[in-house]
Amino acid sequence: MAAPSAAWAESPRAASAKKISEARKTPDALRKTAESLQDRMARRNDWESGLQRLIPTSTESPLSLMTSQGAAPAFVAPPVHLSIRLVGAGKVGIFADEPTPSGSDGLFYPLETRTYDLFYKDAVDGAWKPLASGAQAAAGKPIWKEPVSGGQRFYQARVVSREYPDGRGGVILEYFDASGQRIRREVKTASGTVATDFISGAQTVVQTTISDPDGRLLEIRLEDADKTVFSFQYESSQAKEPSSLTVSHGAVLEYSVNLETGQAIHVTADASLRLDFEIRRWRVSADARADLSRMGEYKVWAAGAYEWVEYRLTPSQRLRAPENAPYLAPYLQAANAVSGLTNSHLGDNPYGTFTYDMALLAMLDFGPNAAKVLGAYASNSRGPATADRPQVQPRNGDFSPNGAVLNDIRIKGFTGNWWETWDWSAHGGPNAWIGLAALQNYRRLPNPAWLTFAKERAAFLVLLQDADGGLRMGPKGQYYGDANGFDRSFYWNTKSTENNLSELRFFDMLYEVTGDSGYKNTADRIWDYLKRKMVDKNEHAFFRGEHSSGGVWTPDPHGDFATDTATWAPMGRMLDDPFFGATRADRLREVERFLDTAREKTGVKDKNGKFVGVSFSVRSASITRTVEGTALKGVVSVEWTSQYALRRLAISEEWARLGDAQAAGRNLEEYRGLVQTLGGFFKNISSGRVAPYAVWPNGSEAVLIDTGHGWFTPRGPGSLASDYFLFAQSGFDPLVLGGIRKS
Structure with missing residues (x-):
């Protein structure tokens, strides 16, 4: 690998190129209950009480209530929208939930409870009835299947395995269409569905109609690729409900309510359909996922009848909201069709992308492009580089230890001796972040290749760990300096707090995913190092890092403070550690x-x-x-x-x-x-x-x-x-x- 030219080393673009910013089933979907509001309020479970008590129950409008209590700033989530979707020929499609094993209506479904039972709601007697029971959840047996009706395709599910891939208890389900094509795969564990893969790549819910033998209204609960719970109601000609509204066959109508303003809206689709949404009450929920969000109840009128619907968006759902697409579009549209890699900046460094930025993109997108990005990095390509197969690791023997992912990936412009002026640095932080991206995506869809890649990042990072527990910034062999000389051990003799914080979270997350105590031990050693050497309790700050000269490690002065050492401080560990307070x-x-x-x-x-x-x-x-x-x-x-x-x-x-x-x-x-x-x-x-x-x-x-x-x-x-x-x-x-x- 040739050394960078002096001109390149001194250029603003070279400095820019050295950017190192490395440095369950959820019940959060629309719900319906057949009980009255008064009955439901009486049935609240104790798990609500923690934050619920901060806002008294009231029938006042949410805005007047919160203003009068003086607590409005404390319980306002980011702007989100409620969408009601009407599907098919029949009743307005109010969304419902399945019963829990204990027989309740599922309004407060315990997140730690799982069930493989599917239920439908009988339109005549209003009872939930089993469509398929857990007794059928055995390897190779169908869970449920849909009769061919009205041109709908055959749809069935079968149990593939009762073991989760990493050895924990669970069930893998696969769904097939009439031709035998697998269209969906789920991994379920004791904490619910942890991954759903729509083979088609579509991120929308599978919409399907089924009929029971009596031809009555059925409501089937499904989940989309983001694990949002949906239920659909259908009404046949034999099920007559005077209070229900009908829409034309196959019609899909959507209405939105701005949850930020708290204002009621009235939407008229046409002369035959009118829905009135009225936000009646807010509350803050405290569930096992500790997601602090507004939670509203909505009264929906349909031809004089009303249902109560509850809705709460999870951060994951907010992240994937359609209104966020324009922020990613400039980068996704320019991404390589094979590698998924795209420029980090619009207007600078046109030939490359930073690994840290690709890690962010893979977590922001969670779609087909994320799979391409992770695939490009998991290839561990060491050259020669092409646009479709970029070089993501140094050549054998360039660095010691080897096996790093490079900070800056060349993605285009492979003409001339481009490698002579390229930034070939490799730091620990970007390796941790692309590993974090692999784990976040693995949680959604357990692709073994992504977990393997994350483990490879861990194997490399462990080689950077010093005797004091801290991780060095990078391997030996990298160029650092200018035309007057290069120090090829600079990064080996430097420890970055920002890098160590990222690496700490990566090892903690890898332990959470795998249960391998070795990763926890590595994380514990990093944390011990940070507390002993990098935390200044008097300043309430981390030192930016430290450097070794002549075998003596000296911390950076606080004048070199780095903001992200505070923003990425390990909050969970700090809250559990008496080192930071009694x-x-x-x-x-x-x-x-x-x-x-x-x-x-x-x-x-x-x-x-x-x-x-x-x-x-x-x-x-x-x-x-x-x-x-x-x-x-x-x-x-x-x-x-x-x-x-x-x-x-x-x-x-x-x-x-x-x-x-x-x-x-x-x-x-x-x-x-x-x-x-x-x-x-x-x-x-x-x-x-x-x-x-x-x-x-x-x-x-x-x-x-x-x-x-x-x-x-x-x-x-x-x-x-x-x-x-x-x-x-x-x-x-x-x-x-x-x-x-x-x-």
């Missing part, structure tokens, strides 16, 4: 102080004194420029501000669990303000919505600014890293398996 509240207060320190050191305000985000470093937060006569101070990192906002949301949720509404409201108010500000940094272009890598307080692009950490902000109107905003807006934490932090 009680959970004390420890949470310390987590909040770490974030406060980041704001104090790198916070950026606009000309009116409004806090608009955080910068990369103390230095970049203090840079001034005059644009069109206006003095601007401080460069905002869209990505790191999104991390900061997401952490404020997590802190708010935890304070709410501890019963401190004031602290919860304080953090959530800051979260909401930042999400609104961040959204304003995105602009429309022909292919979608984009935001620069960094902006000035007025939202203008901040180009070639020294971040203070070894790279410059890139050119261009759009940066994929800035789409971290979607994680913040959706409440999805990519550092937590499934995106939802457990309490």
Whole structure:
């Protein structure tokens, strides 16, 4: 591998190219119950009580109630929408849930309970009746099948295995159409369905009609590829219900309610159909997944009859909402059709992409392109590079230890001696992040290749672990320096806190997925190192890292503070560790102080004194420029501000669990303000919505600014890293398996 030229090493693009930002079944779907609201309120389970008690039960409007209680800022989730879908010829398609084994209506379905029974709802007597029972859940036997009716295809499921791939208990189900083609695969465990694969690649729910022998209305419960629960109601000519509305055969009508405004809306489709939606009551739910969201009840009138529907979007569902598609479109549209890789920046470094950014894309997309991206990295290609098969690892013998994934992947422009000026660096952080992406996708669809790839990243990273538990920044053999000389052991003799935090979460997540104690031991050693050497309790901050010279390790001064050491601090471990306080509240207060320190050191305000985000470093937060006569101070990192906002949301949720509404409201108010500000940094272009890598307080692009950490902000109107905003807006934490932090 040739050394970079001196001209390249000194260029802004070279600095930009060294970006190292590595640094269950859910009941969250529309539900229906045949009981009255009064009956249902009386049947609340105890699991609700934690956050429920913070908002008294009331029949007042949600807005007036929350205003009168003075708690509005504490319980407002990101904007979400409710969609009611009407399907088929028959009654309005109110969504329902199956009964639990205990016989309740499933409104408060325990997340840890599983069942393989399928039920239908009899339109005549209103009872739920078994369509297929758990007794049939044996290998090779059908679970249920649909009679051929009205031109509908045959649809059946069978049990393939009663073992989850990693050895835990569970069941693998496969679904087939009339031709015998497998169209769906599910992996179910004791905690519910953990993965659903629609072989066609479609991410929408399978819609199907079946009839019972009496030809009465049936309601069948299915799940879509995002594990959202749907139920469909169908009515035959023999089932007459005067109170039900009918729509034309095959019609699909959708209506939305903005849950942010809390306003009732009235939608008229035509002269024969009118639905009135009225938001009657809000509450905050506390379930096993600890997802703090608004939860509303909606009264839906249909020809004089009404049903009650409950709906709550999970962070995963918010992340995959259609309105987020324009943010990813500019990058997905330009992605290679085979590898799935795409440029990190629109307007800079046109020939490459950063592994960290591809990890984000694979977690933001969760679709066919994510599978391509992971496949490209899992190929472990060491060259020669092509557009369809990029080189993702160094050549044998280039680095010691070998086996790393490269930071920067060449994806186009393979002419001339391009390799002589390419950035061939390989750091631990990007390896951890592409491993995190593999695990997040494996959770949704357990592809063994993705788990194998994650384990390979772990095997490489372990080789970087020093005797003190900390992981070195990268292997020996990499070029660092300028025309005056290169230090090929620099990264071996450097430990980055940001990298170690990412690696810690990766090993924790790998242990969570596999149960292999070896990964936990590695994570524990990293955590012990960080606490002993990188945490400054007096400053409520991490040191950025440390470097060894002559065998002596010296931490970086706090003047080199890196904001993402606070935004990626391991909140779960900190809350469980007495090192940070005697009680959970004390420890949470310390987590909040770490974030406060980041704001104090790198916070950026606009000309009116409004806090608009955080910068990369103390230095970049203090840079001034005059644009069109206006003095601007401080460069905002869209990505790191999104991390900061997401952490404020997590802190708010935890304070709410501890019963401190004031602290919860304080953090959530800051979260909401930042999400609104961040959204304003995105602009429309022909292919979608984009935001620069960094902006000035007025939202203008901040180009070639020294971040203070070894790279410059890139050119261009759009940066994929800035789409971290979607994680913040959706409440999805990519550092937590499934995106939802457990309490």
